[in-house]
Each structure stands twice: as C-alpha cells, then as structure tokens.
Amino acid sequence: MHPAKSVIFFTTASGAGYGLLFWLGLYGSLGLLPAGAWFAVVGFGLALILVTAGLISSTFHLGHPERAWRALSQWRSSWLSREGVAAIVTYVPAGLYGLAWLIVGSGTGWMVILGLLTALACVATVICTSMIYGSLKAIPAWHTGWTPAAYLVFAAMSGAVLLSLLGHLWRLPTVLVTDITALVAIAAGALVKFGYWHAIARAAPTSTAESATGLGTAATATRGKVRLIDPPHTMDNYLLTEMGYRVARKHATVLRDIVWAAAFVLPLGCVFVALLAAGVGGMVFATLAVLSMAVGLAIERWLFFAEAKHVVTLYYGESAA
Amino acid sequence: MTSLPEQAPKTKLGLVIDLDICVGCQACAVHCKEWNIAGHSGPLPDNEPYGADPSGVWFNRIHTFELVDDETGDSRTVYFPKSCLHCEDAPCVTVCPTGASYKREEDGIVLVNADTCIGCKLCSWACPYGAREYDDDEGVMKKCTLCIDRIYNETLPEDTRVPACVSTCPAGARHFGDLGDPESEVSLLVAARGGYDLMPEQGTKPVNQYLPPRPKKVPAEPLAAPRLTRDDDPGEAGLLARWVDKMLSR
Ligand code: SF4
Ligand code: SF4
Ligand code: SF4
Numbered sequence: 001m002h003p004a005k006s007v008i009f010f011t012t013a014s015g016a017g018y019g020l021l022f023w024l025g026l027y028g029s030l031g032l033l034p035a036g037a038w039f040a041v042v043g044f045g046l047a048l049i050l051v052t053a054g055l056i057s058s059t060f061h062l063g064h065p066e067r068a069w070r071a072l073s074q075w076r077s078s079w080l081s082r083e084g085v086a087a088i089v090t091y092v093p094a095g096l097y098g099l100a101w102l103i104v105g106s107g108t109g110w111m112v113i114l115g116l117l118t119a120l121a122c123v124a125t126v127i128c129t130s131m132i133y134g135s136l137k138a139i140p141a142w143h144t145g146w147t148p149a150a151y152l153v154f155a156a157m158s159g160a161v162l163l164s165l166l167g168h169l170w171r172l173p174t175v176l177v178t179d180i181t182a183l184v185a186i187a188a189g190a191l192v193k194f195g196y197w198h199a200i201a202r203a204a205p206t207s208t209a210e211s212a213t214g215l216g217t218a219a220t221a222t223r224g225k226v227r228l229i230d231p232p233h234t235m236d237n238y239l240l241t242e243m244g245y246r247v248a249r250k251h252a253t254v255l256r257d258i259v260w261a262a263a264f265v266l267p268l269g270c271v272f273v274a275l276l277a278a279g280v281g282g283m284v285f286a287t288l289a290v291l292s293m294a295v296g297l298a299i300e301r302w303l304f305f306a307e308a309k310h311v312v313t314l315y316y317g318e319s320a321a
Numbered sequence: 322m323t324s325l326p327e328q329a330p331k332t333k334l335g336l337v338i339d340l341d342i343c344v345g346c347q348a349c350a351v352h353c354k355e356w357n358i359a360g361h362s363g364p365l366p367d368n369e370p371y372g373a374d375p376s377g378v379w380f381n382r383i384h385t386f387e388l389v390d391d392e393t394g395d396s397r398t399v400y401f402p403k404s405c406l407h408c409e410d411a412p413c414v415t416v417c418p419t420g421a422s423y424k425r426e427e428d429g430i431v432l433v434n435a436d437t438c439i440g441c442k443l444c445s446w447a448c449p450y451g452a453r454e455y456d457d458d459e460g461v462m463k464k465c466t467l468c469i470d471r472i473y474n475e476t477l478p479e480d481t482r483v484p485a486c487v488s489t490c491p492a493g494a495r496h497f498g499d500l501g502d503p504e505s506e507v508s509l510l511v512a513a514r515g516g517y518d519l520m521p522e523q524g525t526k527p528v529n530q531y532l533p534p535r536p537k538k539v540p541a542e543p544l545a546a547p548r549l550t551r552d553d554d555p556g557e558a559g560l561l562a563r564w565v566d567k568m569l570s571r
Contacts, residue, residue, distance in 0.1 A: 061442075064460050067439045074418050074420050078415065137412065207449070207522060211522060213386055213399070213401060214519060215386060220517065221533065227389065229385050230384070231384065232383050236376075239454065310446070316384075
C-alpha cells in the first residue's frame, strides 16, 4: 500500500496525543499527577494540539476536504465514520477535564468521572482508527487482531513517553511512576510489534492468483499456476500507484532494524537513564526518548503501509497475498 | 446510507463473462470508456492518451493470463476482462464514511454519488478486485455503473438497452441480465456452464459470474504436419517429368 505522508503523520501524531490524554485522564483521576495549572495547560495543550494537527492533516489527502463533515454520517457501518465521531466526542470530556484541572487542580472527587471518561474516549477513538485498517479483508496483513493491538499499545507508549517528559520537567514527586509506566509501555509495544511481524511472516496467503481468476482451481476444473503474460495497461494506473506499492525486501529489513532501535531500544534506554539521573539530566534523556520514538514510530507506520500487500496485486503478477 | 440494503435486492443485475470465448480484443474496454466519458459518472480523466505517460480512469480492464499445468507442462492463454462485480456484500459500500457509495435496493447496482464523495479512497482499498479508480481531476471515486444510463434509457431502441461492453463484444463473450432470477437467460447460462465467483474467500458474494474456459480438445493421434515438398515421390507427376526424374535419379 502507498504510504501517504499525511496518513503517517495523522496516525502517529494523533496516536501520541490520545495516548497522552489517556494517561492524563487515568493518572490524574488516580491522584498520581499532583500538579497545577501550568501542567494542565502544557499537558492538555500538547495532547490536543497533537490530536488536532493529526485530524487536520488527515483531511489533506481528501479529494474534497470541504465535504469532510459528511464523513460523520455513516457510523453505523463505517469505521472511518466512527473514528470521526469518536474524535469529536473525545474533545468534550477532555476539554472539560483540562479546564477543571486548570481551575481547581487535579484529582478532586467529581473530576474523576471526567478523567475516566476522557481515558475511555481516547481508547475508543484509537480503536476506531485501527479498525479502519483492521477491517479491510483485501489487505491480509492488516486484517488481523494485531492491528488494533498495535495502534492501542503504540498510542499508550508514545503518550507515556510524553508524560514521562512532563514528569521530569515539572519534577513531579511521582516521576518514578510515570517513568516506569513508560518503560512498561515500551516493552509492551516491542512485544506487540514483534508479534505482528512474526504473525504476518507466518500467515498463509488469504488469496492467490488462482483464486482471483478461478483458473487452476476446482471452479474451472483446471490445474496449474496462473501467470500474468500481458497487463491490461502499459503504464501504472491508480490501482498500481495506490495499492501496488511495495518496499524492496532489503530496505524493509534495514528499516525494521531502525524501528527496533529508534522506537523501542533507544527510548527504553533513555527513559531508564532519565529515571536514574533525575534533575536536568532526567529532562534531557526524557526529551531524547520522545524524539527517538517520534522518528521510530513514523518509520514503523511507513512500513505498516509499504509492507502490506493488497489482493488486487494478484491481477498484476503477484502469486499470493 | 452506506449500510447495505436491509432487504437483499431480489433483482441482481450483473454481467456474465465467458472466458472460453473472450479473444482479448479490448473492444468492450474501449466502448466502456467511450460511453462513460459522457455518461452517468463522466467525464473520465484521460491524460496524454498518445503521449509518453498516458493515464486515466477506465471501468473495464482486460488482463491476459497464462495457465500452466505443473504436471503436463500444458499451457493455455486466457483473456480476462474485469469490471465491478456489483457484489452482494460489497465491502466498498460499508466502509464509505459519507454514504456516497451505495447499493441500489431495486436492482443491486453499486454506484458512487459524486456530489457527496469526499475522495477518501477507502472504498478502493476495500474492493478486492480493483474495480474502483480515483478521478484526480474531480477528486471523487469512479467505477462501473453497469451502464445504468443505457439499460434504463427509454430514448434508446429497446434491444440496445444493454451495457456498452455487452453490446460491443464481437465474440459474444459478455452477457447482461438478472442473476437474481433463476429462470433468466443469464442464470440458465451460468447453471449450464458452471459459472463461478472470483475470490469467493473474500466474502463479497459477487453478482457478476465468470464462465470457465472449456476443456482443451486434444486429438487422440498427434497431427502430422502436411508435406510441403514432394521430392521423394514423383508418383503424381506427369509422364515426361517421371522420365526426367528417373534419368536423373540413376
Ligand atoms: S467489485 Fe469492488 S467495487 Fe464492485 S461491488 Fe464488489 S467490492 Fe465494490
Ligand atoms: S472515496 Fe468517496 S465513495 Fe469512496 S469511501 Fe470515500 S467518500 Fe465513499
Ligand atoms: S457495464 Fe458499462 S460501465 Fe460497466 S464495464 Fe460494461 S460498459 Fe463499462
């Protein structure tokens, strides 16, 4: 699949934003973030900017951005529509919760409800985003339970690294909790990515050039292998530029290594050092963790698209997908 | 509404494509483009058609495959036209966030409303068959309309109210009709010839059916090539020629 820059930015940025909002909602409600108005301004500000920038960038690849509002109408059947609705609904508890925090500080009685609602709305929105991809049977590498798992855990992980940075910047007494949260989330993220890559490497093909044409199958009472000898058009068409994108295997291997290093190993090391260093050293290493992960997740998302094979390629010379 | 019709359409208009007969002449693809460029979903992009890098939207594409039997090494060429299959469980319809993609309740035709499509392209990702092509000029998705503007067009003579591709096929490899009616000509043809679905494992329940190529006729005795020269058998030559042949052959 063609990795569109706007979609890569959208899913990684809004993922990190929802992740941060989730932790603010959950840990704020649990009284684990004893901080005042400025923390609320920066924390909620950063999360909402990431989320909003992501959503806006996702409209860049539309043919008719001015009609984007129409996408809210089909939530009964369409995950893309559900995502739009969930994203807008999330602003309500998140905005109220951030405002309340600004005014009365974190963690007081009735605010817990708003905090938990915010966390829940974030989970729902990220699930909807992931299911846009996970529901597509025609792209077998996405049509698996690993897709929602990956989107959820990467949102939690990138949000946790941001929270850990905030914890260091504000020298929160609970910085140990936010650092350990980040470490656990990164470890979980690495496990899920490993599981995903392992699963797609082992998965039996869903469709083949034979099932796509019926030739060489029982349907036509024939035997053998199908080979494309003449494509229907001499130049690439929309289908091939959009769905036929393939990353060279050797590049994929190198890029996967970079993802391992930048999205998981380095941030894990940095957060660990930050945890030990505290003070200014803690701030520096927590920042490095955030930067490294941003690069790592962008490449991870690029690969998620570039490595996924669409079954339409079976009509264009691929033998299995 | 992008949910599929609550009542599965009883009438299922669609095409039956005979892979035994198709000669890959591309006439249906050309007529499809010609009709639809000014039809329901027209105009269709057609950039640099005679230039170095032509591009554009077509609703019907003809692939050419070779099927090679691994055991006997026997091979055959199959011309393979492909357009929207107007699936009963059309994933392109249910993923659409705007309701622009829809399946008609009255005849099962799958269409795109160009006035409400936002050009998110998700439907083209959801279609396993590559039946949707994006129109960059208009910023909306395009696809085969089953020539809705021909089949119901009362200004056309009744016997020509069939899709452009069907009307034009010089070999008679394309048929149009109601596949929801078991007694229709197309349904009888499908039953008689063992029509089948493309990628049934994708769960789309295509309405369009493909008819398999008939078994190859292999003669019992291998045919010998006809003799082109008669240098060894002067039997049929005239008297003089036989005498010359005899003298020279000594
Ligand atoms: S062939 Fe593709 S575009 Fe046509 S109805 Fe089926 S899924 Fe939709
Ligand atoms: S491109 Fe248009 S028709 Fe296709 S899913 Fe998006 S809004 Fe619907
Ligand atoms: S039915 Fe009409 S639009 Fe569809 S492939 Fe045939 S000619 Fe083209």
